Amino acid sequence: MSLLVTRKSNNLNSLEINDSDDYKNNAVVTPGEVVTEEVTWMKGHGTFTDSRGIKASLAGTVTRVNKLISVRPLKGRYQPEVGDHVIGRVLEVGLKRWKIEIGAAQAGTLMLGSINLPGGILRRKSESDEIQMRELLKEGDLFNAEVQGVFGHGTVHLHTRSLKYGKLRNGFLVVVPSQLIVRSRSYSHILQSGVNMLVGINGMIWLSKQTEEPSAVDTPAITRLEEETQWSIYSDENEFIPPITRSSIARYACCIKALAAFEAPISDSTVNAAYEASLQYQSETLMNPEIQNNIAIMALKSS
Amino acid sequence: MLRAPLPVNNSRKFVKEILNEGFRIDSRSLTEFRPVQIEFPGDYGVVRYTQGNTKVLVSVSAELTQPFEDRASEGMFMVTTELNPMAAPWFNQNDSFLDRIIEKAIRRSAALDLESLCVIAGKVCWRVRADVHVLEFDGNLIDAICAAVITALRHYRHPDTAIDHTTNDVRLIPTKERNPIPLNILHTPISVTFSFYHDNDELLDEDESDTTPSHICLCDATREEESFRSFFLIVTINKSKEICQMYKSGGFQLSTDAIIDCVEQSYKRAVDLTDFIETKLTEDSNLRDPEWKIKLARADNTRIAS
């Protein structure tokens, strides 16, 4: 996940990055440390200007992308970016909007106009919708969404305008540090034993029973969307989950926790590898730190 | 609940600009204090202290009580500050920070000798309390309250006591029979609050080669000046040049030279204000002293030898 940038020293105009900037890429800096004395760089996240130059405001590594210099912290809350797939929990039901907890510095916002209203994509929201917001999403509900926009002060707007997104059911939530999540093209993975994993870049992972109709489909035709946006997509009823699936879900959850404790990257391949490695252990022992350590090591070796 | 009026950007900019020139809205210089008035409107221990438009009323009282177990030979002293909407419409709760500063200035610095308040060790002692009522607020509450409290403590007299050693009974002697006794005040701590401002609005000027931003420092800020200061420095000092307490937090950094400068300024102020307080106390004690009035009225005044 490191942002390694190749130095285009011949393209940078008269900036003696090799001389005045004593720091190689990915050097460790601490708050107050001068990153470079040249103030002509664009200041990215984790830096600020002082009379002595550009200084780091976080403890982390220096990264450079063309003329943007920033400091990436090794620890920190999730930083939302446009297009991220996240899982959120409803905090508050407000006037035509919901306030969502996504594990970032500020709460996210889901506007009433950004969700799929039951009855089809072309259905306009009515006054009764505004009053019945709680029937759709109420406090404590989990759902997955995409980040629509990030504004000043860290306000984040989400939307669920696709069949891929919506309320989550039939499963279990695992929360891990967001830096461990590997970004990939797809976030819904079908795992073994009938378990489905939905990965949120904000570190929230939803393990659920695989449903007959997989909810992760590509954008369908409008008519299909109309058909499928029934009130049932906002239902709170869980289906019957057989005990075997439940224990698989639990096992997967422990594996993900094991990877997180080891600070290993979390992707479908590492999770599957961890699951394989964990099969030799009894399910009651999976929360034991030593066993978790072993699982993580074996998972990384094989993936 | 009313909120303090937010500083208006235009007036803030205007005040800052004239501060840069070294002037203030009320035409004082940066190191000038507002005129102080001290009145003793009632009994011993009641002081009305005015500094500009900030008015404070302090009332000192004392009662006999049992001392703390771990401080058997000491009396007690407490200050309570009442901040209510009479002072300013948005005041509606007590400021514990204010209480602490005053307590440190007076109690921790041992301005009031607590051991002298002990009547019978472990059994009876005086509990002195100073009640502060802020009548009007126009900035610089700390300085006003500190000065008012110490003046009131120096003014106050408590009834004399008669101790029956056989029964360990303490009897208060009425003031008509015997003169009340003043408290044992060891020194007079005076607080001075300095307000600091950046001298340019942009906090991080990229062209600035000087690492320490030059700043503006003023004494005795009014409410408006207080509303946009970067931070304040409180120095409590007495006439013997002993610093009783110092407090600075937040804002930008100050060099040690700047701090020492402030200490010198506050010492000057302490000397002036202490002298003023003493003059006022003497005047008042003369007025209350029946002998003095008689002396004044005598026909055979001292003749000045030519």
Place this chain on the structure above:
Amino acid sequence: MSRIEIFNSEGFRHDGRRFDELRNFTCTIGDHPNLDGSSSVKLGATKVSCMVVGPYNGPPRLNFSIDVTPFSTFERQARKNEKRLQELQSLLVTSFTSACATAELPGTIDVRIQVLAQDGGLVSACTNAATLALIDAGIPMKDYICACSAGIYDTTPFLDLSNAEETDLSFLTIGALGNDSDVLMLLLENKIPADHLPVVMDMALSGTQLVRQVMDDTVRYYTQQRLAKRKLTGL
């Protein structure tokens, strides 16, 4: 209570230090991986631990809460000095708010300090622990706020006073922002003759630099450890 010798003829203090020696100062960060930021500081026998939660959804402000355990002092302290703690809390809030590198704090940040053992230097230990925990949590800071206390015995300035020394001598605590020799935070609660102030302030400032070095080394060490671990796991 036995009389201890504050400063003997050989120039040693009661714990064997010279007048300008700092006590053993060690710190750790990231002790609680479940929290956003955590740290633990040991300054001599004074032990303080700090936990940071945030930034989370809310108005941009810093909330400090200091909890002094009753067993932290030599004799069990049943009475809590609430007002003193509140004052200390507001002192730290204003100092750290001004040390934040962004114009506004990223959200609401809760800092909880737990005082486990006290042997002098409480304000310094709390400040240093808070600095480390905030850095661990990834809150943007202009620099380290390093604090140290200094006092005066007769005409000799003492660095970093223990509890025994604090009861007898006048002392102050200074918080400096990084390498600057300027004062960000200053707290003096005893009587000190004004003529001695410069030498005591200079002593405290030199102490803050020593403290900063230790804190910086610790943060660097932990950051490098984590980087190495991440490289190992392929992150």
